[in-house]
Amino acid sequence: MNEQVKSDSSNLLEREVVDNPDFVTVGDIAVENPAMTCRDVNVYYADKQAIFDVSVDIGRNEVIAMIGPSGCGKSTFLRCLNRMNDTIEICRVTGDIALEGEDIYARSMDVVLLRARVGMVFQKPNPFPKSVYDNVAYGVRLHGLARNKSELDDIVEQSLKKAGLWNEVNDRLDKPGTGLSGGQQQRLCIARAIAISPELILMDEPCSALDPIATARIEDLIDELRQQYSIAIVTHSMQQAARVSQRTAYFHLGKLVEVGPTNDIFTKPIHGLTEGYITGRFG
Amino acid sequence: MTTIQGEGHIFTRFDDEMKQLHSTVVGMGVLAVKQLRDAVDTLRTEDTEKAHDVISNDTKLNQLDIDADEQITTIIAKRAPVAKDLRELIAVGKIVSELERAGDEARKIAGLTIRFYEGTSRPPNEEILRDIYTLADYVSGMLEKSMSVFDDLDLNGAVEVLNMGLKLDDQLQSILRHLSTFIMEDSRNVGNFVDIVLGIRALERFGGHAKNIAGHLVFIKFGFDVRHEGIDVIVKSIRES
Numbered sequence: 001m002n003e004q005v006k007s008d009s010s011n012l013l014e015r016e017v018v019d020n021p022d023f024v025t026v027g028d029i030a031v032e033n034p035a036m037t038c039r040d041v042n043v044y045y046a047d048k049q050a051i052f053d054v055s056v057d058i059g060r061n062e063v064i065a066m067i068g069p070s071g072c073g074k075s076t077f078l079r080c081l082n083r084m085n086d087t088i089e090i091c092r093v094t095g096d097i098a099l100e101g102e103d104i105y106a107r108s109m110d111v112v113l114l115r116a117r118v119g120m121v122f123q124k125p126n127p128f129p130k131s132v133y134d135n136v137a138y139g140v141r142l143h144g145l146a147r148n149k150s151e152l153d154d155i156v157e158q159s160l161k162k163a164g165l166w167n168e169v170n171d172r173l174d175k176p177g178t179g180l181s182g183g184q185q186q187r188l189c190i191a192r193a194i195a196i197s198p199e200l201i202l203m204d205e206p207c208s209a210l211d212p213i214a215t216a217r218i219e220d221l222i223d224e225l226r227q228q229y230s231i232a233i234v235t236h237s238m239q240q241a242a243r244v245s246q247r248t249a250y251f252h253l254g255k256l257v258e259v260g261p262t263n264d265i266f267t268k269p270i271h272g273l274t275e276g277y278i279t280g281r282f283g
Numbered sequence: 284m285t286t287i288q289g290e291g292h293i294f295t296r297f298d299d300e301m302k303q304l305h306s307t308v309v310g311m312g313v314l315a316v317k318q319l320r321d322a323v324d325t326l327r328t329e330d331t332e333k334a335h336d337v338i339s340n341d342t343k344l345n346q347l348d349i350d351a352d353e354q355i356t357t358i359i360a361k362r363a364p365v366a367k368d369l370r371e372l373i374a375v376g377k378i379v380s381e382l383e384r385a386g387d388e389a390r391k392i393a394g395l396t397i398r399f400y401e402g403t404s405r406p407p408n409e410e411i412l413r414d415i416y417t418l419a420d421y422v423s424g425m426l427e428k429s430m431s432v433f434d435d436l437d438l439n440g441a442v443e444v445l446n447m448g449l450k451l452d453d454q455l456q457s458i459l460r461h462l463s464t465f466i467m468e469d470s471r472n473v474g475n476f477v478d479i480v481l482g483i484r485a486l487e488r489f490g491g492h493a494k495n496i497a498g499h500l501v502f503i504k505f506g507f508d509v510r511h512e513g514i515d516v517i518v519k520s521i522r523e524s
Contacts, residue, residue, distance in 0.1 A: 009290050010290060238365065242365070266365045266366060267365070267366060267370065267506060268366065268370070268505070268507075269366050274366075275366050275367060276290065278365050278366055279292065279364070279365060279366050279368050280292045280297065281290045281291065281292055281293065282293065283293055
Protein backbone atom coordinates (compact mmCIF):
# COMPACT_ATOMS: atom_id res chain seq x y z
CA MET A 1 0.00 0.00 0.00
CA ASN A 2 1.15 3.48 -0.77
CA GLU A 3 1.51 4.94 2.72
CA GLN A 4 2.30 8.39 1.41
CA VAL A 5 -1.18 9.01 0.12
CA LYS A 6 -2.94 7.91 3.29
CA SER A 7 -4.12 10.62 5.62
CA ASP A 8 -4.54 10.55 9.39
CA SER A 9 -8.22 9.61 9.21
CA SER A 10 -7.68 6.51 7.07
CA ASN A 11 -4.70 5.51 9.21
CA LEU A 12 -6.94 5.80 12.25
CA LEU A 13 -9.62 3.66 10.61
CA GLU A 14 -6.97 1.16 9.59
CA ARG A 15 -5.74 0.92 13.18
CA GLU A 16 -9.32 0.37 14.37
CA VAL A 17 -9.47 -2.69 12.12
CA VAL A 18 -5.92 -4.02 12.33
CA ASP A 19 -5.33 -3.53 16.05
CA ASN A 20 -8.69 -4.92 17.05
CA PRO A 21 -8.45 -8.71 17.47
CA ASP A 22 -12.23 -8.81 17.87
CA PHE A 23 -12.93 -6.95 14.64
CA VAL A 24 -16.03 -8.34 12.96
CA THR A 25 -16.58 -8.09 9.22
CA VAL A 26 -19.23 -5.54 8.34
CA GLY A 27 -22.19 -6.86 6.30
CA ASP A 28 -23.70 -10.31 5.81
CA ILE A 29 -20.98 -12.91 5.47
CA ALA A 30 -23.54 -15.70 5.09
CA VAL A 31 -25.84 -16.49 2.20
CA GLU A 32 -28.67 -18.96 1.89
CA ASN A 33 -27.65 -22.30 0.45
CA PRO A 34 -23.94 -21.52 -0.13
CA ALA A 35 -21.66 -23.48 -2.47
CA MET A 36 -18.72 -22.89 -0.15
CA THR A 37 -18.46 -21.71 3.45
CA CYS A 38 -15.32 -20.28 5.00
CA ARG A 39 -15.13 -19.69 8.75
CA ASP A 40 -12.32 -18.15 10.80
CA VAL A 41 -9.73 -18.74 8.12
CA ASN A 42 -6.21 -17.74 9.10
CA VAL A 43 -3.19 -18.05 6.84
CA TYR A 44 0.40 -17.87 7.98
CA TYR A 45 3.60 -17.70 5.94
CA ALA A 46 6.02 -19.12 8.53
CA ASP A 47 5.58 -16.73 11.50
CA LYS A 48 3.91 -14.01 9.53
CA GLN A 49 0.13 -14.00 9.51
CA ALA A 50 -1.35 -12.96 6.16
CA ILE A 51 -5.07 -13.62 6.70
CA PHE A 52 -6.96 -12.99 9.94
CA ASP A 53 -10.19 -14.78 10.88
CA VAL A 54 -11.88 -14.42 7.52
CA SER A 55 -15.41 -15.79 7.37
CA VAL A 56 -17.52 -15.58 4.23
CA ASP A 57 -19.85 -17.71 2.13
CA ILE A 58 -19.70 -18.12 -1.62
CA GLY A 59 -23.23 -18.34 -2.93
CA ARG A 60 -24.48 -20.76 -5.54
CA ASN A 61 -24.57 -19.30 -9.04
CA GLU A 62 -23.15 -16.04 -7.82
CA VAL A 63 -20.01 -14.12 -8.68
CA ILE A 64 -18.26 -12.79 -5.60
CA ALA A 65 -15.56 -10.21 -6.24
CA MET A 66 -12.65 -9.84 -3.85
CA ILE A 67 -11.09 -6.42 -3.90
CA GLY A 68 -8.52 -4.53 -1.86
CA PRO A 69 -5.13 -2.86 -2.03
CA SER A 70 -2.05 -4.85 -3.04
CA GLY A 71 -0.93 -7.11 -0.23
CA CYS A 72 -4.34 -7.21 1.44
CA GLY A 73 -4.52 -11.00 1.17
CA LYS A 74 -7.28 -11.43 -1.40
CA SER A 75 -5.24 -13.71 -3.67
CA THR A 76 -3.85 -15.62 -0.70
CA PHE A 77 -7.40 -16.19 0.49
CA LEU A 78 -8.56 -17.24 -2.99
CA ARG A 79 -5.76 -19.79 -3.18
CA CYS A 80 -6.96 -21.35 0.08
CA LEU A 81 -10.23 -22.27 -1.60
CA ASN A 82 -8.70 -25.06 -3.71
CA ARG A 83 -5.65 -25.64 -1.53
CA MET A 84 -3.25 -24.04 -3.96
CA ASN A 85 -1.36 -22.80 -0.91
CA ASP A 86 -0.45 -26.44 -0.13
CA THR A 87 2.32 -26.05 -2.69
CA ILE A 88 3.99 -23.37 -0.54
CA GLU A 89 5.92 -25.16 2.15
CA ILE A 90 5.91 -22.40 4.76
CA CYS A 91 2.21 -21.71 4.31
CA ARG A 92 -0.19 -22.86 7.01
CA VAL A 93 -3.97 -22.52 6.87
CA THR A 94 -6.33 -22.82 9.85
CA GLY A 95 -10.09 -22.53 10.09
CA ASP A 96 -12.90 -24.26 8.25
CA ILE A 97 -13.51 -24.24 4.53
CA ALA A 98 -16.26 -26.49 3.26
CA LEU A 99 -17.37 -27.19 -0.29
CA GLU A 100 -20.97 -28.36 -0.34
CA GLY A 101 -20.57 -29.04 3.38
CA GLU A 102 -17.42 -31.11 2.90
CA ASP A 103 -14.26 -29.95 4.72
CA ILE A 104 -11.70 -29.36 1.98
CA TYR A 105 -8.80 -29.57 4.45
CA ALA A 106 -9.92 -32.96 5.79
CA ARG A 107 -7.33 -35.74 5.60
CA SER A 108 -9.71 -37.74 3.43
CA MET A 109 -9.97 -34.99 0.84
CA ASP A 110 -8.28 -35.87 -2.46
CA VAL A 111 -6.59 -32.62 -3.49
CA VAL A 112 -6.52 -33.53 -7.19
CA LEU A 113 -10.25 -34.17 -7.09
CA LEU A 114 -10.78 -30.97 -5.10
CA ARG A 115 -9.02 -28.94 -7.79
CA ALA A 116 -11.26 -30.53 -10.37
CA ARG A 117 -14.29 -29.42 -8.33
CA VAL A 118 -12.77 -25.99 -7.72
CA GLY A 119 -11.21 -24.84 -10.99
CA MET A 120 -8.86 -21.92 -11.29
CA VAL A 121 -8.06 -19.32 -13.92
CA PHE A 122 -4.91 -17.30 -13.42
CA GLN A 123 -3.78 -13.77 -14.14
CA LYS A 124 -1.69 -14.76 -17.14
CA PRO A 125 -3.21 -17.22 -19.59
CA ASN A 126 -1.30 -20.48 -19.18
CA PRO A 127 -2.34 -22.94 -21.88
CA PHE A 128 -0.40 -26.20 -22.02
CA PRO A 129 2.06 -26.52 -24.91
CA LYS A 130 -0.43 -28.77 -26.61
CA SER A 131 -3.14 -28.42 -29.23
CA VAL A 132 -6.32 -26.46 -28.53
CA TYR A 133 -8.20 -29.76 -28.38
CA ASP A 134 -5.77 -31.38 -25.96
CA ASN A 135 -5.75 -28.36 -23.69
CA VAL A 136 -9.46 -28.83 -23.08
CA ALA A 137 -9.39 -32.63 -23.17
CA TYR A 138 -6.47 -32.93 -20.74
CA GLY A 139 -8.41 -32.70 -17.46
CA VAL A 140 -11.28 -34.74 -18.85
CA ARG A 141 -8.92 -37.60 -19.66
CA LEU A 142 -7.09 -37.23 -16.35
CA HIS A 143 -10.28 -37.56 -14.35
CA GLY A 144 -11.78 -40.20 -16.66
CA LEU A 145 -14.85 -38.11 -17.37
CA ALA A 146 -15.39 -39.36 -20.95
CA ARG A 147 -16.18 -42.97 -21.82
CA ASN A 148 -15.11 -42.78 -25.46
CA LYS A 149 -13.71 -40.47 -28.12
CA SER A 150 -17.09 -39.23 -29.24
CA GLU A 151 -18.00 -38.24 -25.67
CA LEU A 152 -14.65 -36.49 -25.29
CA ASP A 153 -15.21 -34.62 -28.58
CA ASP A 154 -18.57 -33.55 -27.30
CA ILE A 155 -17.18 -32.28 -23.98
CA VAL A 156 -14.41 -30.35 -25.79
CA GLU A 157 -16.91 -28.78 -28.18
CA GLN A 158 -19.39 -27.86 -25.42
CA SER A 159 -16.64 -26.41 -23.22
CA LEU A 160 -15.25 -24.29 -26.05
CA LYS A 161 -18.78 -23.13 -26.86
CA LYS A 162 -19.45 -22.20 -23.22
CA ALA A 163 -16.18 -20.29 -23.21
CA GLY A 164 -17.27 -18.45 -26.35
CA LEU A 165 -14.29 -19.75 -28.31
CA TRP A 166 -15.72 -22.50 -30.51
CA ASN A 167 -16.47 -20.33 -33.55
CA GLU A 168 -12.94 -18.96 -33.50
CA VAL A 169 -11.04 -22.26 -33.15
CA ASN A 170 -13.21 -25.06 -34.54
CA ASP A 171 -11.16 -25.20 -37.71
CA ARG A 172 -7.81 -25.32 -35.88
CA LEU A 173 -8.39 -27.63 -32.93
CA ASP A 174 -5.13 -29.40 -33.71
CA LYS A 175 -3.09 -26.17 -33.67
CA PRO A 176 -1.11 -25.18 -30.53
CA GLY A 177 -3.10 -23.39 -27.85
CA THR A 178 -0.14 -21.10 -27.30
CA GLY A 179 -0.64 -19.75 -30.84
CA LEU A 180 -3.94 -18.08 -29.92
CA SER A 181 -4.23 -14.40 -28.97
CA GLY A 182 -4.04 -13.46 -25.27
CA GLY A 183 -7.82 -13.13 -24.91
CA GLN A 184 -8.39 -16.42 -26.76
CA GLN A 185 -5.78 -18.15 -24.58
CA GLN A 186 -7.57 -16.96 -21.44
CA ARG A 187 -10.89 -18.26 -22.80
CA LEU A 188 -9.13 -21.52 -23.64
CA CYS A 189 -8.03 -21.74 -19.99
CA ILE A 190 -11.62 -21.11 -18.93
CA ALA A 191 -12.79 -23.85 -21.34
CA ARG A 192 -10.17 -26.16 -19.80
CA ALA A 193 -11.48 -25.35 -16.33
CA ILE A 194 -15.15 -25.90 -17.17
CA ALA A 195 -14.51 -29.08 -19.18
CA ILE A 196 -14.19 -31.02 -15.94
CA SER A 197 -17.52 -29.63 -14.62
CA PRO A 198 -16.27 -27.76 -11.57
CA GLU A 199 -18.65 -26.58 -8.87
CA LEU A 200 -16.72 -23.40 -8.23
CA ILE A 201 -14.36 -21.42 -10.46
CA LEU A 202 -11.68 -19.21 -8.93
CA MET A 203 -10.34 -16.39 -11.06
CA ASP A 204 -7.24 -14.47 -10.00
CA GLU A 205 -7.22 -11.21 -11.96
CA PRO A 206 -8.21 -13.03 -15.16
CA CYS A 207 -8.26 -9.90 -17.31
CA SER A 208 -5.21 -8.03 -16.07
CA ALA A 209 -3.11 -9.13 -19.06
CA LEU A 210 -5.87 -8.53 -21.62
CA ASP A 211 -6.90 -5.57 -23.77
CA PRO A 212 -10.34 -3.94 -23.25
CA ILE A 213 -12.08 -5.96 -25.99
CA ALA A 214 -10.76 -9.28 -24.71
CA THR A 215 -11.67 -8.14 -21.18
CA ALA A 216 -15.23 -7.37 -22.27
CA ARG A 217 -15.57 -10.87 -23.76
CA ILE A 218 -14.31 -12.50 -20.56
CA GLU A 219 -16.69 -10.39 -18.48
CA ASP A 220 -19.64 -11.41 -20.67
CA LEU A 221 -18.48 -14.99 -20.34
CA ILE A 222 -18.32 -14.73 -16.54
CA ASP A 223 -21.92 -13.56 -16.54
CA GLU A 224 -22.98 -16.51 -18.71
CA LEU A 225 -20.98 -19.03 -16.65
CA ARG A 226 -22.73 -17.82 -13.50
CA GLN A 227 -25.90 -19.59 -14.67
CA GLN A 228 -24.11 -22.91 -14.07
CA TYR A 229 -21.20 -22.26 -11.74
CA SER A 230 -20.26 -20.30 -8.65
CA ILE A 231 -17.39 -17.90 -9.28
CA ALA A 232 -14.96 -16.11 -6.97
CA ILE A 233 -12.89 -13.46 -8.72
CA VAL A 234 -10.00 -11.37 -7.46
CA THR A 235 -9.67 -8.13 -9.35
CA HIS A 236 -7.83 -4.84 -9.08
CA SER A 237 -10.39 -3.19 -11.32
CA MET A 238 -13.22 -1.87 -9.21
CA GLN A 239 -15.26 -1.18 -12.30
CA GLN A 240 -14.87 -4.84 -13.24
CA ALA A 241 -15.97 -5.92 -9.75
CA ALA A 242 -18.99 -3.64 -10.07
CA ARG A 243 -19.82 -5.00 -13.53
CA VAL A 244 -19.45 -8.74 -13.04
CA SER A 245 -20.23 -9.57 -9.43
CA GLN A 246 -23.34 -9.85 -7.31
CA ARG A 247 -21.45 -9.65 -4.01
CA THR A 248 -18.22 -7.88 -3.19
CA ALA A 249 -15.76 -8.52 -0.37
CA TYR A 250 -13.29 -5.81 0.63
CA PHE A 251 -9.99 -7.01 2.16
CA HIS A 252 -7.55 -4.78 4.01
CA LEU A 253 -4.25 -5.90 5.53
CA GLY A 254 -5.43 -9.50 5.80
CA LYS A 255 -8.84 -8.77 7.28
CA LEU A 256 -12.16 -9.00 5.51
CA VAL A 257 -13.48 -5.53 6.31
CA GLU A 258 -16.82 -5.60 4.54
CA VAL A 259 -18.88 -7.90 2.38
CA GLY A 260 -22.24 -7.18 0.82
CA PRO A 261 -24.29 -6.88 -2.34
CA THR A 262 -22.14 -5.23 -5.03
CA ASN A 263 -24.76 -2.55 -5.65
CA ASP A 264 -24.59 -1.50 -2.00
CA ILE A 265 -20.80 -1.67 -1.77
CA PHE A 266 -20.39 0.66 -4.75
CA THR A 267 -23.16 3.09 -3.88
CA LYS A 268 -23.30 3.14 -0.08
CA PRO A 269 -20.55 1.10 1.56
CA ILE A 270 -20.81 0.87 5.34
CA HIS A 271 -17.19 0.88 6.44
CA GLY A 272 -15.01 3.96 5.96
CA LEU A 273 -12.05 1.90 4.70
CA THR A 274 -14.21 0.36 1.97
CA GLU A 275 -15.43 3.81 1.00
CA GLY A 276 -11.91 5.22 1.07
CA TYR A 277 -10.54 2.47 -1.16
CA ILE A 278 -13.27 2.33 -3.78
CA THR A 279 -13.49 6.10 -4.09
CA GLY A 280 -9.74 6.28 -4.65
CA ARG A 281 -8.73 7.96 -1.41
CA PHE A 282 -5.98 5.43 -0.85
CA GLY A 283 -4.79 2.39 -2.71
CA MET B 284 -20.56 4.41 10.85
CA THR B 285 -16.99 5.59 10.64
CA THR B 286 -16.21 7.62 7.57
CA ILE B 287 -13.26 9.30 6.00
CA GLN B 288 -15.26 12.35 5.03
CA GLY B 289 -13.12 15.23 3.90
CA GLU B 290 -10.18 13.04 2.93
CA GLY B 291 -8.79 13.75 -0.52
CA HIS B 292 -8.56 11.44 -3.50
CA ILE B 293 -5.25 10.00 -4.68
CA PHE B 294 -5.93 11.85 -7.93
CA THR B 295 -5.89 15.38 -6.58
CA ARG B 296 -7.36 16.70 -9.84
CA PHE B 297 -10.51 14.78 -8.92
CA ASP B 298 -10.70 16.81 -5.71
CA ASP B 299 -10.14 20.01 -7.67
CA GLU B 300 -12.97 19.13 -10.05
CA MET B 301 -15.34 18.32 -7.17
CA LYS B 302 -14.41 21.58 -5.44
CA GLN B 303 -15.02 23.51 -8.66
CA LEU B 304 -18.46 21.91 -8.98
CA HIS B 305 -19.20 22.58 -5.32
CA SER B 306 -18.33 26.21 -5.78
CA THR B 307 -20.55 26.47 -8.89
CA VAL B 308 -23.48 25.10 -6.88
CA VAL B 309 -22.81 27.40 -3.91
CA GLY B 310 -22.70 30.31 -6.37
CA MET B 311 -26.06 29.24 -7.79
CA GLY B 312 -27.55 29.10 -4.28
CA VAL B 313 -26.30 32.58 -3.45
CA LEU B 314 -27.66 33.91 -6.75
CA ALA B 315 -31.06 32.25 -6.33
CA VAL B 316 -31.51 33.80 -2.87
CA LYS B 317 -30.33 37.20 -4.15
CA GLN B 318 -32.72 37.01 -7.08
CA LEU B 319 -35.67 36.44 -4.77
CA ARG B 320 -34.63 39.21 -2.37
CA ASP B 321 -34.06 41.60 -5.26
CA ALA B 322 -37.41 40.65 -6.78
CA VAL B 323 -39.25 41.32 -3.51
CA ASP B 324 -37.32 44.57 -3.17
CA THR B 325 -38.67 45.72 -6.53
CA LEU B 326 -42.20 45.15 -5.21
CA ARG B 327 -41.42 47.19 -2.09
CA THR B 328 -39.83 50.03 -4.04
CA GLU B 329 -42.16 49.74 -7.07
CA ASP B 330 -38.97 49.73 -9.16
CA THR B 331 -39.94 48.21 -12.50
CA GLU B 332 -36.54 48.88 -14.07
CA LYS B 333 -34.86 46.76 -11.42
CA ALA B 334 -37.58 44.13 -11.89
CA HIS B 335 -36.52 43.85 -15.54
CA ASP B 336 -32.92 43.43 -14.35
CA VAL B 337 -33.97 40.58 -12.04
CA ILE B 338 -35.71 38.86 -14.94
CA SER B 339 -32.69 39.20 -17.24
CA ASN B 340 -30.35 38.05 -14.46
CA ASP B 341 -32.19 34.73 -14.43
CA THR B 342 -30.16 33.79 -17.50
CA LYS B 343 -27.08 33.71 -15.24
CA LEU B 344 -28.70 30.96 -13.19
CA ASN B 345 -29.66 29.12 -16.37
CA GLN B 346 -26.07 29.30 -17.58
CA LEU B 347 -24.72 28.05 -14.23
CA ASP B 348 -27.20 25.16 -14.44
CA ILE B 349 -25.74 24.19 -17.82
CA ASP B 350 -22.15 24.69 -16.57
CA ALA B 351 -22.79 22.46 -13.54
CA ASP B 352 -24.33 19.73 -15.72
CA GLU B 353 -21.29 19.84 -18.00
CA GLN B 354 -18.95 19.55 -15.04
CA ILE B 355 -20.93 16.58 -13.69
CA THR B 356 -20.89 14.81 -17.06
CA THR B 357 -17.13 15.35 -17.38
CA ILE B 358 -16.39 14.07 -13.88
CA ILE B 359 -18.52 10.95 -14.41
CA ALA B 360 -16.84 10.28 -17.75
CA LYS B 361 -13.31 10.84 -16.47
CA ARG B 362 -13.42 9.55 -12.92
CA ALA B 363 -16.08 6.78 -12.89
CA PRO B 364 -17.09 7.83 -9.36
CA VAL B 365 -18.59 5.42 -6.85
CA ALA B 366 -20.08 5.49 -3.36
CA LYS B 367 -20.28 8.98 -1.81
CA ASP B 368 -18.68 10.62 -4.85
CA LEU B 369 -21.33 9.07 -7.09
CA ARG B 370 -24.15 9.97 -4.70
CA GLU B 371 -22.88 13.52 -4.50
CA LEU B 372 -22.76 13.90 -8.29
CA ILE B 373 -26.24 12.42 -8.75
CA ALA B 374 -27.66 14.64 -5.99
CA VAL B 375 -25.84 17.76 -7.17
CA GLY B 376 -27.36 17.23 -10.64
CA LYS B 377 -30.77 17.42 -8.98
CA ILE B 378 -29.81 20.29 -6.68
CA VAL B 379 -28.77 22.51 -9.59
CA SER B 380 -32.13 21.86 -11.25
CA GLU B 381 -33.90 22.84 -8.01
CA LEU B 382 -31.84 26.05 -7.87
CA GLU B 383 -32.54 26.89 -11.49
CA ARG B 384 -36.26 26.43 -10.87
CA ALA B 385 -36.07 28.47 -7.65
CA GLY B 386 -34.63 31.24 -9.84
CA ASP B 387 -37.66 30.91 -12.15
CA GLU B 388 -39.96 31.48 -9.15
CA ALA B 389 -37.98 34.61 -8.18
CA ARG B 390 -38.45 35.83 -11.74
CA LYS B 391 -42.21 35.44 -11.35
CA ILE B 392 -42.14 37.78 -8.32
CA ALA B 393 -40.25 40.38 -10.38
CA GLY B 394 -42.94 39.87 -13.02
CA LEU B 395 -45.55 40.93 -10.44
CA THR B 396 -43.78 44.27 -9.99
CA ILE B 397 -43.94 44.91 -13.72
CA ARG B 398 -47.59 43.88 -13.88
CA PHE B 399 -48.58 46.02 -10.89
CA TYR B 400 -46.56 49.15 -11.62
CA GLU B 401 -46.13 49.31 -15.39
CA GLY B 402 -49.76 48.71 -16.19
CA THR B 403 -52.66 51.07 -15.90
CA SER B 404 -54.65 49.10 -13.36
CA ARG B 405 -54.74 49.99 -9.70
CA PRO B 406 -51.73 48.45 -7.88
CA PRO B 407 -52.36 46.55 -4.64
CA ASN B 408 -51.91 48.34 -1.36
CA GLU B 409 -48.96 47.73 0.92
CA GLU B 410 -51.07 45.76 3.39
CA ILE B 411 -51.95 43.11 0.79
CA LEU B 412 -48.31 42.74 -0.24
CA ARG B 413 -47.09 42.27 3.33
CA ASP B 414 -47.79 38.52 3.23
CA ILE B 415 -45.57 38.22 0.16
CA TYR B 416 -42.73 39.98 1.98
CA THR B 417 -43.09 37.75 5.03
CA LEU B 418 -43.28 34.56 2.99
CA ALA B 419 -40.33 35.59 0.79
CA ASP B 420 -38.19 36.13 3.91
CA TYR B 421 -39.19 32.72 5.17
CA VAL B 422 -38.47 30.77 1.98
CA SER B 423 -35.22 32.59 1.19
CA GLY B 424 -34.15 31.65 4.75
CA MET B 425 -35.01 28.03 3.92
CA LEU B 426 -32.81 28.08 0.83
CA GLU B 427 -29.95 29.76 2.69
CA LYS B 428 -30.16 27.08 5.35
CA SER B 429 -30.20 24.30 2.72
CA MET B 430 -27.12 25.74 1.05
CA SER B 431 -25.34 26.00 4.38
CA VAL B 432 -26.07 22.29 4.93
CA PHE B 433 -24.73 21.63 1.43
CA ASP B 434 -21.46 23.10 2.67
CA ASP B 435 -21.09 21.16 5.93
CA LEU B 436 -23.52 18.22 5.49
CA ASP B 437 -24.75 18.72 9.05
CA LEU B 438 -28.07 16.96 8.67
CA ASN B 439 -29.59 18.63 11.73
CA GLY B 440 -29.81 21.63 9.44
CA ALA B 441 -31.49 19.52 6.76
CA VAL B 442 -34.11 18.35 9.28
CA GLU B 443 -34.62 21.99 10.24
CA VAL B 444 -35.34 22.87 6.58
CA LEU B 445 -37.72 19.93 6.23
CA ASN B 446 -39.57 21.09 9.35
CA MET B 447 -39.70 24.62 7.94
CA GLY B 448 -41.28 23.07 4.85
CA LEU B 449 -44.06 21.61 7.00
CA LYS B 450 -44.69 24.99 8.62
CA LEU B 451 -44.70 26.57 5.17
CA ASP B 452 -47.86 24.62 4.28
CA ASP B 453 -49.61 25.97 7.39
CA GLN B 454 -48.39 29.46 6.64
CA LEU B 455 -49.76 29.26 3.14
CA GLN B 456 -53.25 28.35 4.35
CA SER B 457 -53.19 31.19 6.83
CA ILE B 458 -52.06 33.69 4.16
CA LEU B 459 -54.81 32.63 1.76
CA ARG B 460 -57.39 33.10 4.53
CA HIS B 461 -55.90 36.49 5.29
CA LEU B 462 -56.01 37.52 1.63
CA SER B 463 -59.63 36.55 1.27
CA THR B 464 -60.53 39.03 4.03
CA PHE B 465 -59.13 41.84 1.85
CA ILE B 466 -61.46 40.88 -0.98
CA MET B 467 -64.40 40.83 1.38
CA GLU B 468 -63.43 44.23 2.75
CA ASP B 469 -62.94 45.87 -0.65
CA SER B 470 -64.04 44.15 -3.85
CA ARG B 471 -61.68 46.37 -5.91
CA ASN B 472 -58.87 44.11 -4.64
CA VAL B 473 -60.20 41.20 -6.72
CA GLY B 474 -58.22 42.32 -9.78
CA ASN B 475 -54.92 41.85 -7.99
CA PHE B 476 -55.98 38.84 -5.99
CA VAL B 477 -55.14 36.29 -8.70
CA ASP B 478 -51.70 37.81 -9.27
CA ILE B 479 -50.98 37.83 -5.54
CA VAL B 480 -52.06 34.19 -5.20
CA LEU B 481 -49.80 33.27 -8.11
CA GLY B 482 -46.97 35.12 -6.35
CA ILE B 483 -47.69 33.25 -3.12
CA ARG B 484 -47.70 30.03 -5.10
CA ALA B 485 -44.31 30.93 -6.64
CA LEU B 486 -42.88 31.52 -3.16
CA GLU B 487 -44.33 28.26 -1.93
CA ARG B 488 -42.56 26.50 -4.83
CA PHE B 489 -39.34 28.37 -3.99
CA GLY B 490 -39.57 26.95 -0.46
CA GLY B 491 -40.40 23.55 -1.97
CA HIS B 492 -37.14 23.60 -3.93
CA ALA B 493 -35.22 24.44 -0.73
CA LYS B 494 -36.95 21.51 0.98
CA ASN B 495 -36.13 19.16 -1.92
CA ILE B 496 -32.47 20.22 -1.70
CA ALA B 497 -32.45 19.24 1.98
CA GLY B 498 -33.73 15.80 0.92
CA HIS B 499 -30.98 15.45 -1.68
CA LEU B 500 -28.40 16.24 1.03
CA VAL B 501 -29.70 13.35 3.13
CA PHE B 502 -29.12 11.15 0.07
CA ILE B 503 -25.54 12.41 -0.31
CA LYS B 504 -24.69 11.66 3.29
CA PHE B 505 -26.51 8.38 3.89
CA GLY B 506 -27.56 7.08 0.49
CA PHE B 507 -31.27 6.78 1.12
CA ASP B 508 -33.85 8.55 -0.93
CA VAL B 509 -36.25 10.61 1.20
CA ARG B 510 -38.05 12.44 -1.57
CA HIS B 511 -41.34 10.70 -0.92
CA GLU B 512 -40.99 10.12 2.81
CA GLY B 513 -42.63 11.92 5.71
CA ILE B 514 -40.51 13.93 8.12
CA ASP B 515 -40.87 11.32 10.89
CA VAL B 516 -39.43 8.59 8.67
CA ILE B 517 -36.61 10.88 7.55
CA VAL B 518 -35.62 11.88 11.10
CA LYS B 519 -35.77 8.24 12.21
CA SER B 520 -33.59 7.13 9.27
CA ILE B 521 -31.02 9.84 10.00
CA ARG B 522 -30.86 8.89 13.68
CA GLU B 523 -30.43 5.21 12.86
CA SER B 524 -27.62 5.86 10.36
